[in-house]
Amino acid sequence: MIIDLSSNSKTIPACPICQRMGQKVRKETVEHQVNQGIKVLGEQFFLCRTPECKVAYYSQDEKKPIFQDQLHNKIWFKKxxxxxxxxxxxxxxxxxxxxxxxxxxxCSTLEDIKKHTGANTGCECLTKNPAGG
Incomplete structure (x- = not known):
C-alpha cells in the first residue's frame, strides 16, 4: 500500500508488516544505526512509527525491512x-x-535537566538518533 497525502506531495509507502505510514529518514541515519554486517539496500528509507511493530526501517526499493533487533540503538517509542x-x-x-x-x-526545568544530564545539548542527531536529525 502507498499513501498519497495530497496531489502535491510525494507518496509514502506503508510499512510492509503493520501497513501503517512511516516517517522519512536519511540513508545516512540508517547506515549509522544498523549492526555491523547488516547491508543497507535502497535509497529512501522510512522509520516505522508503530510501537508494536518490530520493523525499524523499510525502503520503497527493498522488500526486506530492517528490524529493531538489527539496530545497536533502541528506538525510544518502540516496545x-x-x-x-x-x-x-x-x-x-x-x-x-x-x-x-x-x-x-x-531539576525542575528543562534547562536544569540539560545542565545536570547533558540531554538535548548534542548535535549528532542525524547519526545517533534512529529518527535522524
Missing part, C-alpha cells in the same frame, strides 16, 4: 525493554532524567 535513550547524542535515559527530577530533586 523495547529499558533503558532506552531519550537523548541519543548524550546517551541520557528516561531513568536518569527521572532520578534528577524525583530523587535528587535538582
Amino acid at each position: 523495547v525493554p529499558p533503558p532506552v535513550p531519550i537523548c541519543y547524542c548524550a546517551n541520557v535515559t528516561e531513568e536518569e532524567i527521572l532520578y534528577h527530577v524525583a530523587v535528587a530533586k535538582c
Whole structure:
C-alpha cells in the first residue's frame, strides 16, 4: 500500500508488516544505526512509527525491512525493554532524567535537566538518533 497525502506531495509507502505510514529518514541515519554486517539496500528509507511493530526501517526499493533487533540503538517509542535513550547524542535515559527530577530533586526545568544530564545539548542527531536529525 502507498499513501498519497495530497496531489502535491510525494507518496509514502506503508510499512510492509503493520501497513501503517512511516516517517522519512536519511540513508545516512540508517547506515549509522544498523549492526555491523547488516547491508543497507535502497535509497529512501522510512522509520516505522508503530510501537508494536518490530520493523525499524523499510525502503520503497527493498522488500526486506530492517528490524529493531538489527539496530545497536533502541528506538525510544518502540516496545523495547529499558533503558532506552531519550537523548541519543548524550546517551541520557528516561531513568536518569527521572532520578534528577524525583530523587535528587535538582531539576525542575528543562534547562536544569540539560545542565545536570547533558540531554538535548548534542548535535549528532542525524547519526545517533534512529529518527535522524
